[in-house]
Amino acid sequence: MQKDPIQLYLDLMKKCLSFFIWGEIPQPVEIPTLNQRQLDAWLALRETLNDDAYHLARHVAFDPARREEGLDHPALAHTMVGLRRLDNIQFCVEDALAAGVPGDLIETGVWRGGASIFMRAILQAHQVGDRNVWVADSFQGLPPPDEEKYPADKGDQHYLVPHLAVSLETVKANFARYDLLDDQVRFLKGWFKDTLPTAPIERIAVMRLDGDMYESTMDGLTSLYPKLSPGGFVIIDDYGYLESCRQAVHDYRQAHGINDPIWRVDWTGAYWQKGSGGSVISGS
Numbered sequence: 001m002q003k004d005p006i007q008l009y010l011d012l013m014k015k016c017l018s019f020f021i022w023g024e025i026p027q028p029v030e031i032p033t034l035n036q037r038q039l040d041a042w043l044a045l046r047e048t049l050n051d052d053a054y055h056l057a058r059h060v061a062f063d064p065a066r067r068e069e070g071l072d073h074p075a076l077a078h079t080m081v082g083l084r085r086l087d088n089i090q091f092c093v094e095d096a097l098a099a100g101v102p103g104d105l106i107e108t109g110v111w112r113g114g115a116s117i118f119m120r121a122i123l124q125a126h127q128v129g130d131r132n133v134w135v136a137d138s139f140q141g142l143p144p145p146d147e148e149k150y151p152a153d154k155g156d157q158h159y160l161v162p163h164l165a166v167s168l169e170t171v172k173a174n175f176a177r178y179d180l181l182d183d184q185v186r187f188l189k190g191w192f193k194d195t196l197p198t199a200p201i202e203r204i205a206v207m208r209l210d211g212d213m214y215e216s217t218m219d220g221l222t223s224l225y226p227k228l229s230p231g232g233f234v235i236i237d238d239y240g241y242l243e244s245c246r247q248a249v250h251d252y253r254q255a256h257g258i259n260d261p262i263w264r265v266d267w268t269g270a271y272w273q274k275g276s277g278g279s280v281i282s283g284s
Contacts, residue, residue: 006125013121013178014086017114018070019077023062027075028055069266078174079114081210081237084266086118089208092233092271093122096205101231103203106134108192108220109210109237111164113171119206120180129184131205136188136195141165142212143191152214152244192216196223204228210237217248225252230275239270 003011015021046054066072070082079086093105105123107116113135120133141164145153158164168189175181188195192211196219204227209220217236228234238245239262249270252258260272 026057103205104132107208108136139168192219208235214244214248221252235271240268
């Protein structure tokens with residue numbers, strides 16, 4: 001049985017963006033992690049080779065199940081969300097397109113851009129030319145926690161993690177690698193509290209929030225949810241993993257009387273559809 005070419009393309013995109021096809025590459029070994037015997041052996045080998053171009057690396061086992069769930073941190077992938085959360089993006093966007101839900105697509109917190117690239121790929125695959133993909137990020141990592149205004153973020157240390165800071169130029173280059181950097185991709189550079197309230201977005205069909213912190217999640221919901229069309233989707237990447245993110249979701253929903261059921265995607269991702277009604281599912 002032959003697969004639909006659209007599905008084949010999108011399946012391939014998911015496997016490429018998550019580096020699932022290749023698995024993993026050897027990882028550099030930091031000199032401080034070596035014991036003295038290992039260090040002496042490595043320095044002797046370097047001297048014998050007489051070439052500074054050689055580097056010490058270790059084999060990294062690839063676990064397809066962990067990559068599917070987004071439980072590992074691939075070295076070269078353009079997204080770390082895993083296949084199941086990419087499947088969820090595809091479901092939400094394609095459902096919104098099929099139902100004619102008006103509006104653009106947006107991701108807040110994009111890392112290397114992979115999930116946003118996939119959103120643009122879905123529009124391309126379905127030949128949708130009248131919707132934009134908005135790519136919102138500081139492109140310099142996460143902000144230090146404002147513990148006085150947002151006590152739930154007290155002690156948050158995401159701002160100290162250097163690999164979370166990916167430049168705008170790098171993300172644009174990643175879009176270009178897939179031939180998906182065009183005028184349907186719009187970038188919002190800066191802290192969410194500064195960019196989202198005034199972003200020139202009229203309506204939204206799918207909004208994906210991946211800001212980790214209470215503040216970042218609440219900024220996204222406050223500025224974007226009122227623009228979400230009925231029938232549109234809210235995707236929360238860190239709902240299951242980070243209590244601060246989950247608390248922001250619950251606080252916003254309670255304050256605005258939102259009772260649409262929350263569905264779980266995998267161990268951390270969750271989503272709901274605006275106007276679907278009902279109650280929050282057990283365990284959410």
